[in-house]
Amino acid sequence: MNNHEYYIARCIELAKNGFGTTYPNPMVGSVIVYNGQIIGEGWHQKAGEPHAEVNAIRSVKDPSLLNKATIYVSLEPCSHFGKTPPCCDLIIKNKIPNVVIGTVDSNIKVAGNGIKRLREAGANVIVGVLEKECYELNQRFFTFHEKKRPYIILKWAETQDGFIAPLTKKEQKPVWITNSYSRQLVHKWRTEEQAILVGTQTVIDDNPKLNARDWEGNNPIRVVIDQNNRIPKNAHVLDNQTKTIVFSKNKTTVSSENTIFEVIDFQENIAQQIVERLYQHQIQSVIIEGGAQIIQTFIDAALWDEARVFIGNSKFGTGIKAPVLNKTPSKKEKIGTDELLIISNYD
Ligand code: AOF
Ligand code: ZN
Numbered sequence: 001m002n003n004h005e006y007y008i009a010r011c012i013e014l015a016k017n018g019f020g021t022t023y024p025n026p027m028v029g030s031v032i033v034y035n036g037q038i039i040g041e042g043w044h045q046k047a048g049e050p051h052a053e054v055n056a057i058r059s060v061k062d063p064s065l066l067n068k069a070t071i072y073v074s075l076e077p078c079s080h081f082g083k084t085p086p087c088c089d090l091i092i093k094n095k096i097p098n099v100v101i102g103t104v105d106s107n108i109k110v111a112g113n114g115i116k117r118l119r120e121a122g123a124n125v126i127v128g129v130l131e132k133e134c135y136e137l138n139q140r141f142f143t144f145h146e147k148k149r150p151y152i153i154l155k156w157a158e159t160q161d162g163f164i165a166p167l168t169k170k171e172q173k174p175v176w177i178t179n180s181y182s183r184q185l186v187h188k189w190r191t192e193e194q195a196i197l198v199g200t201q202t203v204i205d206d207n208p209k210l211n212a213r214d215w216e217g218n219n220p221i222r223v224v225i226d227q228n229n230r231i232p233k234n235a236h237v238l239d240n241q242t243k244t245i246v247f248s249k250n251k252t253t254v255s256s257e258n259t260i261f262e263v264i265d266f267q268e269n270i271a272q273q274i275v276e277r278l279y280q281h282q283i284q285s286v287i288i289e290g291g292a293q294i295i296q297t298f299i300d301a302a303l304w305d306e307a308r309v310f311i312g313n314s315k316f317g318t319g320i321k322a323p324v325l326n327k328t329p330s331k332k333e334k335i336g337t338d339e340l341l342i343i344s345n346y347d
Contacts, residue, residue, distance in 0.1 A: 004072070007031050007038075008102050008130045011074040012137055014043040014052070020217065021046050023194070024282060026075055026105075026138035030056035032096070034069040053077055053087040057094060070098035074134045076105040076127070079113040088114045092121040101127045102134030106145040140194075143305060144284040149275035151285040152303055153193065154295050155186065156322060157310035157338075163319030164292045165205070174206045177312035182338045184214045186289075189308070191217025195245075195278060195286040199294040200226040209236040210289075221245065221283065225274065225294060227266050229253075245281065247274060271301035295323040307343040310335070 001009065014029030022028075022044055030052040032040035039062070042055025050058075053073055060066060077087035077099070091099060099118050104127065105111060118125050135142060143151040157177040158164050166175055176183070190196055190212040202208065203224055211219040222237050222244040229252050231237065237244050240258040247264050255261050264273045278286060288295055288304075298304050307325055331342035 004100050004126065004129045007033055007070075007072040008074060008100065008134065010038070010041075011052075011072050011102060012130065012133055014041055015074050015137060017043050018045055020192075023047065024141075024284065026141040028052040028073065028075045030071060030073045032056050032060055032066070032069050032071050034065045039065055039069065048083045051078065051084055051087050054084070054090060057090060063094070067095040067097065069096055070100060071096045072100045072102075072129075074102040074137065076101050076103070076110060076112070077114045077118065078105065078107075078110050079117050080109040082109065086114070086117075088117045088121075091118060091123065097122075097124060099123050099125045100129055101125065102129055103127075103131045106142050108145065139305070140285040144279070148279050149303070150195065150278050150283045152275070152298060152305050153189075153285070153287045154298060154304050154307040154323070154325075155189070155287055155289050155309075156292070156295060156307075157182070157312060158322035159312055159314050159316045159319070161315045161317065162322050163316040164290070164322040165320045166316055167319050169205060174208070177314065178310045178338050179312070179336045182310050182335045182340070185335065185340075187212045187214035188217075189287060190220050191215050193220050193285040193287045195223050195283045196220040197223040197225070197274070197286050197288045197294070198290050200224060200228075200230045201293070202290045203231055203235050203237055205291075207232075207236050208289075209239075209241075211242060220287070221281075223247070223274075223278070223286065225270070245277075247277070269301055271298045271303045275303055292320050292323050299323055299325060302345075305345050307341075307345075309341040309343065311339040311341065313337045 010031050011029035015027040018027040025047045028044040030042050040056045040060035042052050044052045079086050079088050140151040196210050210222045219242040224246045226248045229248050244259045246261050249266050251263050253261050327343050329341040330344045330347045333340045
């Protein structure tokens with residue numbers, strides 16, 4: 001690791017302090033270095049509040065060093081007036097001569113403009129240090145801005161013999177394939193994403209609450225695909241406890257503050273329409289939890305970024321077949337008796 005990488009790695013570490021609080025903004029960290037010493041550090045804490053560079057510059061005790069220093073930022077400094085003024089203007093005003101940037105900001109309002117402005121003002125700008133790591137730090141933000149859709153995670157659990165559910169169920173309760181540790185992990189994941197999506201069959205079969213109960217954090221927005229208006233009126237997803245969006249073929253129910261009903265065309269590519277609507281709702285990430293048919297619809301439309309597949313240790317003998325993803329997992333983990341496969345769509 002060279003010096004530039006070392007300081008950008010520190011920026012990434014600082015940026016992560018903003019985990020969970022920066023939305024819709026990305027996590028960003030910044031350090032200021034003079035003569036081989038870090039003289040200032042900062043990160044973006046919350047949307048509407050100062051950006052990482054502002055906090056780093058403010059933390060410098062001797063501002064007279066700024067015109068000889070290097071500022072490192074994990075993301076291109078912004079060039080626009082958003083909720084806060086442009087960071088590149090602040091860097092220029094403070095006459096910081098060297099700027100090292102992790103990765104370009106793909107937000108259309110910035111997109112290379114920050115780098116251009118800094119260079120025009122005479123700064124020495126280096127771009128693309130630990131670029132992959134800086135990109136991965138804000139994968140959801142970048143996917144949202146570049147692909148005009150949320151980052152999509154598929155999650156399912158299957159038995160040793162490849163079934164996701166039994167063929168018929170006696171009770172409206174989930175049949176557990178995984179152990180309690182895996183189930184808790186899923187609740188943690190729910191707090192990390194902005195939305196959770198299922199089909200009506202899952203609502204009818206399991207009556208899930210789709211909130212995060214076993215882990216402290218935010219509840220995701222619930223999204224249900226209900227082609228034929230089959231959701232039972234007393235389903236947990238319609239309890240108004242958290243925001244819910246229901247997509248169906250025609251509108252039979254009036255939306256309320258927390259439960260929004262929207263119509264889509266089921267003759268067309270459903271997955272594409274759904275992700276476009278989620279984009280309009282400013283949703284940067286979604287975890288799709290089933291059932292098999294809905295997940296397969298997103299796989300077939302090539303609309304997924306990551307899959308997280310649990311393999312439990314039981315066998316059903318018969319049942320509903322798990323979705324098919326012909327890709328080698330990039331990571332395998334043991335969670336007690338379960339196995340967790342992480343499959344990336346990009347490896
Ligand atoms: C930076 N440093 O720390 C962050 C940046 O509404 P605003 O003013 O907060 O601007 C938000 C946009 O600024 C956000 O979408 C992203 O493009 C960029 N975020 N930029 O220079 C930061 N958080
Ligand atoms: Zn900024």
